[in-house]
Amino acid sequence: MFDRASSDSHELRDALSAAGLRWTPQREAVYNVLKTFNPDHPTAEQIFRRVRRDLPKISLATVYKALDALEACGKMTRLAGSDGSARFDARDDRHYHLRCLRTGRVEDLATPYDPDLVGKLDPGLVDRLRDEGFQLLGYRLELVGYFDKEPS
Amino acid sequence: MFDRASSDSHELRDALSAAGLRWTPQREAVYNVLKTFNPDHPTAEQIFRRVRRDLPKISLATVYKALDALEACGKMTRLAGSDGSARFDARDDRHYHLRCLRTGRVEDLATPYDPDLVGKLDPGLVDRLRDEGFQLLGYRLELVGYFDKEPS
DNA sequence: ATCGATGCAAAGCGTTTGCAGGGGT
DNA sequence: ACCCCTGCAAACGCTTTGCATCGAT
Numbered sequence: 001m002f003d004r005a006s007s008d009s010h011e012l013r014d015a016l017s018a019a020g021l022r023w024t025p026q027r028e029a030v031y032n033v034l035k036t037f038n039p040d041h042p043t044a045e046q047i048f049r050r051v052r053r054d055l056p057k058i059s060l061a062t063v064y065k066a067l068d069a070l071e072a073c074g075k076m077t078r079l080a081g082s083d084g085s086a087r088f089d090a091r092d093d094r095h096y097h098l099r100c101l102r103t104g105r106v107e108d109l110a111t112p113y114d115p116d117l118v119g120k121l122d123p124g125l126v127d128r129l130r131d132e133g134f135q136l137l138g139y140r141l142e143l144v145g146y147f148d149k150e151p152s
Numbered sequence: 153m154f155d156r157a158s159s160d161s162h163e164l165r166d167a168l169s170a171a172g173l174r175w176t177p178q179r180e181a182v183y184n185v186l187k188t189f190n191p192d193h194p195t196a197e198q199i200f201r202r203v204r205r206d207l208p209k210i211s212l213a214t215v216y217k218a219l220d221a222l223e224a225c226g227k228m229t230r231l232a233g234s235d236g237s238a239r240f241d242a243r244d245d246r247h248y249h250l251r252c253l254r255t256g257r258v259e260d261l262a263t264p265y266d267p268d269l270v271g272k273l274d275p276g277l278v279d280r281l282r283d284e285g286f287q288l289l290g291y292r293l294e295l296v297g298y299f300d301k302e303p304s
Numbered sequence: 305a306t307c308g309a310t311g312c313a314a315a316g317c318g319t320t321t322g323c324a325g326g327g328g329t
Numbered sequence: 330a331c332c333c334c335t336g337c338a339a340a341c342g343c344t345t346t347g348c349a350t351c352g353a354t
Contacts, residue, residue: 022353024309044343059311064344069309080232084319085343098286111274118295120272122263133300134250140294143270148285174328174333196318211336216319221334236344237318 012075019073029054030066034076034090041079041087041106079106096141164227171225181206182218186228186242193231193239193258231258248293
């Protein structure tokens with residue numbers, strides 16, 4: 001517990017090196033921003049502004065490259081923003097999202113992830129997909145709608 | 153049945169004018185491409201190339217504006233592509249999608265849409281969301297994975 | 305010494321906008 | 330006559346790339 005930050009760091013080192021990538025302070029800083037502000041699912045620009053407080057010399061290009069590295073080593077996933085800009089999610093457990101159609105804001109949902117939702121929806125679907133040449137890895141569920149009012 | 157094309161056309165006219173928008177041959181042509189090639193969920197560029205066969209003088213900007221109009225009048229929805237480019241879906245019934253993580257290819261799923269999936273997942277969630285100021289309009293479910301081989 | 309990572313600037317790509325001309329209501 | 334729509338070109342925003350330099354192994 002008291003060692004949480006450094007054990008996270010080792011996790012990140014290991015994941016990066018397992019993917020043939022190197023650990024760097026920039027990647028660590030980007031990862032820390034994602035872990036700390038994860039519920040916000042920040043955009044690359046927001047991550048850039050946050051991480052600049054720790055590493056004032058970091059460039060936006062490096063943030064993008066760090067995000068690629070984090071995605072490649074499985075520590076982060078990318079959410080498509082309908083508005084064009086991507087959002088990032090470093091939670092390591094599967095979960096659902098709530099998306100505002102007006103602002104693009106994305107939040108995590110507390111509802112626990114059901115590993116067999118697809119099976120419940122259509123028993124046999126997974127097998128049929130496999131037979132048709134589709135290797136199912138998982139699913140994404142998004143609840144869409146409007147927030148009555150936005151936070152300040 | 154034999155009147156399908158023209159009744160589609162009237163539907164489109166009505167939907168557009170209900171939204172305060174005008175019917176134009178360009179919008180009709182874009183809509184027809186979407187209806188005809190819908191399972192492919194084409195990108196704007198692909199729609200542009202298709203529709204050019206009928207209207208050689210159409211511009212890409214007009215295609216984008218037509219897509220905005222079709223979305224605004226409810227005849228089409230926009231799918232976010234993780235690669236940045238959007239894909240479009242003119243099916244008028246709710247349904248699920250299959251997405252290839254490698255190529256971005258999107259297909260429709262035959263499995264019927266369950267209007268109460270959210271309620272089954274977490275009874276009371278809809279009410280809780282409403283209390284927290286979120287007006288739920290619907291949900292999106294995507295099965296993600298890899299196609300073993302791509303079609304020629 | 306090698307090889308990947310950084311940071312800067314420039315390019316790339318999908319999409320949007322400004323604007324003059326055109327057409328339906 | 331009005332106002333929306335088209336088509337062209339230019340602008341835009343997010344993301345990627347080229348390249349010289351840096352740093353770790």
